[in-house]
Amino acid sequence: MIEKNFSNAHPKVLCVIGYPIEHSMSPIMQNAAISELNLNYVYLAFNILPINLNLAVKGFKVFNITGINVAHPFKQKILKYLDDIDPIAQKIGAVNTIKNDDGYLTGKNTDAEGGIQALLDAGYTISGKNILLLGAGGAARALTYVLAKEAKKIIVVNRTKKKAINLANEIKIFFDIKIEGKEYHNSVLKDESEKADILINTTPIGMYPNISKSPIPIEFLHKDLLVYDIVYNPLETKLLKDATQKGCKSLGGLDMLVNQGALAFEWWTNKKPNSSVMKKKIIEFLGNK
Numbered sequence: 001m002i003e004k005n006f007s008n009a010h011p012k013v014l015c016v017i018g019y020p021i022e023h024s025m026s027p028i029m030q031n032a033a034i035s036e037l038n039l040n041y042v043y044l045a046f047n048i049l050p051i052n053l054n055l056a057v058k059g060f061k062v063f064n065i066t067g068i069n070v071a072h073p074f075k076q077k078i079l080k081y082l083d084d085i086d087p088i089a090q091k092i093g094a095v096n097t098i099k100n101d102d103g104y105l106t107g108k109n110t111d112a113e114g115g116i117q118a119l120l121d122a123g124y125t126i127s128g129k130n131i132l133l134l135g136a137g138g139a140a141r142a143l144t145y146v147l148a149k150e151a152k153k154i155i156v157v158n159r160t161k162k163k164a165i166n167l168a169n170e171i172k173i174f175f176d177i178k179i180e181g182k183e184y185h186n187s188v189l190k191d192e193s194e195k196a197d198i199l200i201n202t203t204p205i206g207m208y209p210n211i212s213k214s215p216i217p218i219e220f221l222h223k224d225l226l227v228y229d230i231v232y233n234p235l236e237t238k239l240l241k242d243a244t245q246k247g248c249k250s251l252g253g254l255d256m257l258v259n260q261g262a263l264a265f266e267w268w269t270n271k272k273p274n275s276s277v278m279k280k281k282i283i284e285f286l287g288n289k
């Protein structure tokens with residue numbers, strides 16, 4: 001006789017929200033981690049129209065969704081709906097992970113730790129380095145906050161110059177570091193890349209489907225530059241290909257993605273996921289696209 005386990009028919013729900021969300025690899029890696037640990041959870045992706053964010057938050061409570069990842073364009077907008085925000089996420093001003101305890105929503109930022117850990121695990125150091133960071137959105141905020149603890153100097157370059165300046169000014173409140181916000185212009189990119197040890201791309205330029213684009217002309221790359229592109233789809237972006245061609249060391253966004261997801265998973269489930277399995281599933285998926 002088949003024994004019926006009714007609790008297994010009602011898994012706890014985890015999800016990611018974003019707009020658009022089709023490109024997200026989170027369902028693939030999180031469901032791989034769930035199945036490897038044989039947990040009674042399921043991870044879904046929801047495309048949420050920006051005007052419906054408030055309804056989505058009510059939905060988390062009504063449907064008792066245990067954990068939520070927050071993707072573009074909600075990482076900053078979500079803050080006002082949360083009951084509690086971890087102090088680091090508060091300083092960063094962006095949340096990418098929420099835990100729902102019986103309707104009480106707490107927000108964290110795992111992009112910061114996940115992104116920096118990827119650099120360190122690859123054997124690179126930040127201490128004393130000059131960093132050129134492209135973009136001033138949610139991911140840029142998270143990375144700048146952790147980089148500022150150790151870097152010598154950070155130049156934030158952004159299409160909307162004001163956002164780069166604001167981010168630099170906010171970081172100065174917390175850290176005694178040389179940091180400036182500048183406009184995203186070829187003359188700035190040329191000057192600043194020459195002086196930089198590490199170039200970090202946090203813009204979506206080069207992301208699928210616009211894979212022939214790079215956020216910086218190849219001629220501005222030099223062999224002493226470490227190029228870190230946090231875009232993970234495709235696994236090897238045009239920027240990373242250009243970096244290899246110019247003899248630069250480079251790192252893609254996959255490890256950051258897995259790290260931030262693994263940190264979220266552990267917070268929600270109290271179980272450490274197998275990061276290698278998560279990474280393997282994404283490589284299989286993106287490799288087969």
Ligand SMILES: NC(=O)c1ccc[n+]([C@@H]2O[C@H](COP(=O)([O-])OP(=O)(O)OC[C@H]3O[C@@H](n4cnc5c(N)ncnc54)[C@H](OP(=O)(O)O)[C@@H]3O)[C@@H](O)[C@H]2O)c1
Pocket residue numbers: 071072073075111135136137138139140158159160163184202203204205207230231232253254256257258260
């Ligand atoms: N590997 C990972 O784990 C990971 C984690 C988070 C994010 N990401 C990736 O990082 C990228 C950014 O994510 P986000 O959450 O930070 O997004 P976001 O908050 O929307 O910020 C995007 C930034 O890129 C700039 N930008 C967008 N399109 C541009 C263009 N065509 N030319 C110049 N600048 C442009 C924006 O400038 P404006 O201020 O002028 O709009 C903004 O500063 C995405 O590709 C995302 O997939 C990867």
